[in-house]
Amino acid sequence: MGHAGSSSLTIAARHIFDGADMRGPGSVRISQGRIESITFGEATARASIQLPADAILAPGFIDIQVNGGGGVLLNDQPTEAGVRRIVEAHRKAGTTGCLPTLITDRGEVIERLAAAAEASLKIPGVLGFHLEGPALNRSRKGIHPEAEIRVPARRDLAAIKSFGGRGRSMVTLAPECVPASMIDELIGAGLRIAAGHSDATAAEIGQAVDRGVSGVTHLFNAMSQLSARAPGLVGAALDDDRLFAGIICDGIHVDRAALRVAFRCKGRDRLMLVTDAMPLVGTNDRQFMLQGRPITLRENRLTGPDGTLAGAHLTMIEAVRNAVALLGIALVDALIMASRTPAAFLGLESELGRIAPGYRADLVAFNPNFEVVGTWIGGAGAMDDASEASQRG
Incomplete structure (x- = not known):
């Protein structure tokens, strides 16, 4: 048609x-x-x-965290052609806007994506980019390569900051691992900042939010958890209405009780459905290589050699379906979390989501x-x- x-x-x-x-x-x-x-x-x-x-x-779905699709991992093909393959694979599942996501990698990979970013923004469906890393906390690294986790030096920082002028782009970092001035510098460049892969205390997150950090990357996963006297990033995210939080609603990354708690605390206007998708979406393959490590798909679960979860095998339409089924919420609430809320996080609420x-x-x-x-x-x-x-x- x-x-x-x-x-x-x-x-x-x-x-x-x-x-x-x-x-x-x-x-x-x-x-x-x-x-x-x-x-x-x-x-x-x-x-x-x-x-x-x-x-x-x-309204079309907006996915702010998509590492791959159609057989392509952005880190392996940080090019206009690579971005196009990823975007087209997810479009078939209802995603009309996304942030292709680059996980922690060498400086030259960030620079290659930076060089391709302007042309890639012309591809229908690309709203910007998501740099997940490299300034993460090694103790919460998840599947990110430990050897490349670092506080960006000047050259890295220049490449990262260039994304501030490329659509609505964002950076995930561990606020406790970077100088506060770097957060100011990134926000000043036009980037949105999300806390993630972080062992921060709730107090550290509060200070970061005061500086302008506005998001939380895949709530509950790879972060300091909520306990009685140490609320951590999870507690801060649930408590602070200024923070938008992405969540992986695949029934694997987050237990349904935790999903429901997040929904009760954050609501449909702050909780965002994300896929954290990997290259196997839109293919019949069962395995791909992630920075030299084989990642295997079994029963919808992607894991590395040591069993660490390695992204999700998920599309946005599946995330919407799962949200209704696992959270027991109305379809309209799931649709808002799939479009209007991520649009608001990106500052596009007068353009998209309605x-x-x-x-x-x-x-x-x-x-x-x-x-x-x-x-x-x-x-x-x-x-x-x-x-x-x-x-x-």
Whole structure:
């Protein structure tokens, strides 16, 4: 279902989630990549696209942590072509905006991605980049290569700071492992900062938030935990309403009771669904190499040779489905955590995450079995076919 090159189209659906409420039937008129109007009622005969009767039209999913997909790990292919493969694999699962994520690596890998960043931002669906590391705490390294974990020196810092002018990019770091002035410098460059892979105390996190740290990377995983007199990063994240928190809702990384606690504390306006996806998404492969180590997929669980979890085998539509099933929440809450909330974290809340006049026409349609039946980025459509994903409406 194309209309990829047309400057205007109308999508009719019986069920429309507008970013706040489930409504419908109605139709969404798109012109020059933006939503022109939404009309509710049955007068949809003139629509260019009539969605299946059971389909839900919703704001497209935004994934702020995606390491790979389509057989590509960003660290191995920090190029425009590599980014395109990752983005197209995730688009099939409803992701219309993402931050391709580079985990801790050598300086030249960061520089290669920096060199490709501007061209990569022109790929439909790329909102910016996520540098997860290298300034992490070795004691909470997870699968990151210990040898490359470091406080960035001047050359590293210059490459990292260049992402501040590349869309809405972010850096995950352990605040206790870097000088406070470095946090100021990164934020000053235009980057968003998330605490993660960190052993920080709650007090250290509070100081970092006062400096402008605004996110938490994969809540509960690879961080200081909550206990009675040492609330840690988990406690600080649950307690501080200023912090947005990503969470991996695959039923493996975080127990469902912990997921529900996080939802009760943070709510749909601060908790964000992320995939932390690896290259096997969108392939039939069972293994890939991560910085020289074999990572194996068994029963949806990705692990390294020593059993350490190595990212997730997850897509955004699966994360939405899991959130409804594991947290027992309403579908609208899961959809908000998949689009409106990450848009707000990225400072794009007036552009993305709602179906409203003036918003960008980044949309997903899916059925009650959580199968994606169509995506549109800037009004350019792809239905069961990613070949149109490279065209802009």
